Amino acid sequence: MMKGNLLISSMIERAERFYPKKEVVSRTSAGVQRFTYKEIGKRTRKLASKLKEFGIERGDRVGTLAWNHHRHLELYFAIPSIGSVLHTINIRLSPEHIIYIINHAEDELIFVDEDVFPLIEAVHDKLKTVKAYIVMTDNELPDTSVDNVYSYEEWISAGDENFEYPKDIEETEPAGMCFTSATTGNPKGVVYTHRSTVLHSMSLAFADSLGTTESDSIMPVVPMFHVNAWGMPYVATWLGSTQVMPGPRFTPKVLAELIQDEKVTVTAGVPTIWLVLLKELEENEYNTESLRAVVCGGSAAPLGMIKTFEKKYNVPFLHAYGMTETSPLATVSRLKSYQEDLPEEERFEIRAKQGLLVPGLEMKVVGSQGEVAWDGQDMGELLLRGPWIADDYFKDDRGEETFVEGWLHTGDVCTVDEEGVIKIVDRTKDLIKSGGEWISSVDLENALMAHEGVFEASVVAIPDPEWQERPVACVVLKEGHETVSKDDILDYLRPQFAKWWLPDDVIFMEEIPKTSVGKFLKRALRDKVKEHYETV
């Protein structure tokens, strides 16, 4: 058999050749623009030729600080297609972390959105390796004292639209890079290869997984600086799907309108996005009947949210699980065929779990006594292995605890039911250890968020002299439900949990602190709780 190197360039070439008329719909600050794959293909070749001309070599890192739009898509293909490495940088990180990341990755060139450029102005004198900044804008270049700043459109206009991508790249060469935040210290870099990216894209195209097709209109709401927007731009381009890029600083209204106007069939994002989208759907009328999958990952979707999408709006919800180190797709929550006949409530409960391992990966769930029983009760850490799972962090010693004997230790604690479906119950570090037993903060949070008066909730441990740790619930109430009391909350939880699982206290807050990607930031929340008790 031929080797047939799995290369990212073959994906965009397929779109150019077989789907030249299909479109990328891109919302920028200048409004909604449309590009065919024929146009995107030419612009990407121009960009690639300019990167080569600039002196970007095989393996060199090129950074992006950008929202989801067509130019970012072009970078997704041009950079790896010449053998260099697409380094997507999270624009929501602190300036300190951004400086660290760019210097650590040794980015040669930075592509930056016009509205993110002030960040570059603030940090550029600390960046040691960057030779130029290319500003992505439909307008004039910003007035700046930073040297070597170019306009993307002007820069690529002199490029070669017939540039040929090199085909002597090995599939195991680096293609992309993304940093993941660490509990303490600097973010850690994960490097993707051509092989991992293509195989991961295949896993998204499986009919049993997301089943993306040419006929889909795919809108990644998850940022393109967050684990390659979960690989959506790659698979969508490869299959010639329509892509809808929501652009900078979108609102729930923008998302709802794009879904309606562009007949979006698949969209993907974190639960907090869907929470605010639901609010928008409740307040205003939209046609969402084109949607065949609202893909949700990043953190667990509350059961109530899934039900609201499906029962109230008739929008199919698809729960998935993964992380930066897993490219990210690891599990998808779909019913097995013989589970379709279960009572509705049971079906919802299964689908609210993280789901079944995607074909191509291997898993192990290891508790204190070795591999756990598949009984839906026994808890253990999820270990993963396979061709789109990281095996190290980029130039970082901290990989030693995470990558052990060929397995990724996810740091996520889960149960596995009789059918092999995993349910994440906590992060190893967020588990509440009470009297020698484990309490899942996530289980309590999901129950809390199903309360009609609760907007969001998070549970953390407080130190306890007798039990070692005890749970405390932090709750944000919905507007109009301000009269809900601590006792209401505890009475609501009581029938659902063992007595010793019930939180010792309920603290009402204005907001739960979140990470830059919308996950609950437990570290900050613990500080807030500590402060609360110190000031009470």
Place this chain on the structure above:
Amino acid sequence: MMKGNLLISSMIERAERFYPKKEVVSRTSAGVQRFTYKEIGKRTRKLASKLKEFGIERGDRVGTLAWNHHRHLELYFAIPSIGSVLHTINIRLSPEHIIYIINHAEDELIFVDEDVFPLIEAVHDKLKTVKAYIVMTDNELPDTSVDNVYSYEEWISAGDENFEYPKDIEETEPAGMCFTSATTGNPKGVVYTHRSTVLHSMSLAFADSLGTTESDSIMPVVPMFHVNAWGMPYVATWLGSTQVMPGPRFTPKVLAELIQDEKVTVTAGVPTIWLVLLKELEENEYNTESLRAVVCGGSAAPLGMIKTFEKKYNVPFLHAYGMTETSPLATVSRLKSYQEDLPEEERFEIRAKQGLLVPGLEMKVVGSQGEVAWDGQDMGELLLRGPWIADDYFKDDRGEETFVEGWLHTGDVCTVDEEGVIKIVDRTKDLIKSGGEWISSVDLENALMAHEGVFEASVVAIPDPEWQERPVACVVLKEGHETVSKDDILDYLRPQFAKWWLPDDVIFMEEIPKTSVGKFLKRALRDKVKEHYETV
């Protein structure tokens, strides 16, 4: 990223772990039997342990002469999973070719169905490397003078159901082998690897391709000795689909009953199978509403057949193309989303073509003037490249003409339309070269087979002093249509083709000679036509 070797053993392990309750339905001479993947998994491990015990080493070839049933499925996994090579032998070949194939492959062991065993008795004294024969039967062993004959069930009963598959196999190691008939001389061997098999399986699971899922009930009618039953047993096991194996010497009635009783959703085979199935559906009543795809490949499906399935029986038809050297999936004929609005007749015409290249492969269509125009007219040879395309024949010099500069030269002549959809118009060697122009025998055949009185038809060239070659049609009439004349046929063709395309003659026959896999055997047909003119 981890390497994550793509290994066949991981596919059966996934079925055992996540789909232990799902079933393989196997029709043997003893009747229809049912096995769960849990049982198949244990039996496969037992088999693998026995192979190791027998002394089968990494890279050794193990032959099978068998129909589609659960034991053959076990061999599909056990043999490659220990690092040896599954060599499926076409039971319909001549004894001379079978002797050649087994000796050329140096098979160490042969697994043979009880009803095929007489073939072994006839040839065993010519087989140089085979150390034993394992007969697959539910009955007593046949009475035989052949040495070293064992019963499959007895043989595996002493195996180890907890045998662990080795994981130090490289994905590029050989896993399977299948011989393809040559125009002249002995069959040529194609060797599949773990990598090619797994990637090919992924291509089958793409929603835009066959889109096989766990919820499917998959019946490969295409024999397991023919290009791995088009890869169906691998992907079906991997995804935990129900599998329906039609077993030995099935009739159209058997197939129709299995479709009805086992609620088959996807079935796959060559056009001749679907022709006789249609006849059965016309004569007797069956419920076929479970079918979501009748996959057809091997040779072109006539447009009339596609229409009958879809319009008369409401059964979706899926035309695909490939060959032994391509694992086999290369193209699938699905409409692009924006073609769905075309008039019905145009949609059928597109879908009767061979279709669009599957993601993961590359193609080139080369005529006498280089790459052909994508205009649906220009003809050229189809060249293919990619990770599940062969790059050589097994220990054979004849690969030199077929594998040139990194491309497989398929020997198939096709056109490409504006959308990139290919239509096979002929084999390079079957094209009729008339007066310096090319006439497609396949186009004429498809038109002939759409005639209501024609059961099957084939067109070959006869030498012509003036025009070099001229077409002659060979036609088998349907029962009750014996009065159809040569002029009726020519009058029917006249409005559809240029005058110089019309056959010079129409010869009525009882039967068109076919290959062992049901394709028209043009070589034999040319001899028959020659004979016809010599005796007239």
